[in-house]
Amino acid sequence: MFAVYASAPSPEDPLATLTVGERPEPEVPDGFVAVSVRAASLNMHDLWTLRGVGIKAEQFPMTLGCDGAGVLADGTEVVLHSVIGDPAWSGDETLDPKRTLLTEKHQGTFADTVVVPARNVLPKPTSLTFAEAACMGTAWLTAYRMLFVKSGLRPGQTMLVQGASGGVSTALVELGRAAGMRVWVTGRTEEKRALAAELGAHQTFESGARLPERVDAVFETVGKATWQHSMRVLKPGGAIVVSGSTSGPDPSADLQRLFFLQLQVIGSTMGTREELGDLLRFCDLAGIRPRIGAELPMTDARAGFERMLAGDTAGKIVFTR
Template sequence: MFAAVAISQNPTDPMSGLVLRDVPAKLARPGWALVRVVSSSLNMHDLWTLRGVGHPPEELPRILGCDAAGYDAVGNRVVVYPVIASSDRGGGDETHDPQRALLSEKTDGAFAESLLVPARNLLPIPDGISFDEAACLPVAWGTAYRMLFTQAGIKAGDRVLVQGAGGGVASAAIKLAVTAGAVVYATSRSAAKLELAESWGARGIESGGRLPEKVDVVIETVGEATWSHSLKCLRPGGTVVIAGATSGMNPPADLGRIFYLQQRILGSTGCTRSEFVALLRMITATGVRPVIDRAMPLAEIHKGFELMADGDVVGKVIVHPTDPKEHT
């Protein structure tokens, strides 16, 4: 089968380690389910793997891709919950499992014609949601859902700042927070991205700009470039939730501000299976949908990653391992 495989890592030229080639087809095994992949989406996690961050080289070669939607063995439309946890978790919080792994870390991922995952990781795609939309949800939307509703506990009327309006997690956070009735501010250096954020119901603020009020919650995935601004925009006792640091992981701590204003700093990673189920129910009930920048065949995946790395996308980039016309 055709697949996109990470064969090496390079911090300055990550795309040099991603190759397209034929690999042996997956075979079903007890407790695991075979998925015929219709749609997958790109994530920064894939780029970090190719750069050698957080992924040991001995785990290569590896088919990349954390998000997948397609058909199970009997033809049901399914989306893959992307966290593979220990078999003895007993339904606990998978994100706290020290043995957990995101799809493509210890098992081959979704940039291929077929995929093998634990059977518990398959969930039905709700009616009215396309394969492409479903493929946006597991990593980016699951992460945003946990940040907003589990970690920050937002409610209607809360004031929320989302840093970096164009990214997959950020666009998901904007749409979910607006849908939940929050007052949402979104930052970007791009006037076009601010205009889009405003079309989703947010109030656009130029990066680093002054907000008209302090916020209750900051959704932070940018890191060094926005950290100081995030703390200055946060009310006393407010919460910053961090799930990434694309611009750098070592910002000035500003400990004086944090302890004097009793601000809370919370880490967040991924989501639990039960949170992912709740997300699917929410988007079904409300009609909110992911932002898709573009879709392309798997053969053009290098172009997709280059666009994402340059910040030239809004929302998610979809790849199709097979011709989507085969599934209509």
């Protein structure tokens, strides 16, 4: 079958082993289902897989793609949940120490067919296209959990999104606006700030800019480059919700500010199957649609990877079959 895969780990040059070609047809174990992929979105996790982060060398070649949408053998249209837990685990699967994501143990979605546990497919709302639904399982689910499960924000409060144009950031803007938050966003360029405003941000600012007032919560996916700013713009008792560190994982903790102002630093990873179901219903009911910055045929996957590696994103990059 056709697939986009990493043939081997390549820490220094992640695109060196990116391969577009043929892979064997997958077997379908008991309790699993085969999904004919219609669309799949690109995530930073795919670049980490190419670098060999979070995956052993003997697991290559590995088909890339953490999330997607497609069709079951009976014609049911589905969205994929990317977090695969241990069958013996009960409760929040993101806390399962044996959990994995697609492309860490199981082959991913950038292929004609992906095989996943039966519980990892959910019905696709008819209001979402396959390309839109393919954005939900990783970036949008991460944003949903950050905002509605972890932050403690209420409608009318002020949130700051650090970084304006990535998949999680654009999802936070749209979800926050739909939920009645006052949404502020920082961005490195005028173009990225304009995108955030178009998606519903009430105000946008240059990275590191002084804000008109302090905010109730900051949403962090950038890390080292924005951390000091995030700490300084919070109200006493406010929260930073962190789901990534694309600029580096070693920010200054600023512990005096942390304890004196009783700030909260909250980690957030992906989301549960139940939360994905809630997200899909919310998008359906509220008429929210993910911003797709580029939609490419899967055969042109390298162009999408090059755009992500260069930071040239304006929403999600989606591959279609």
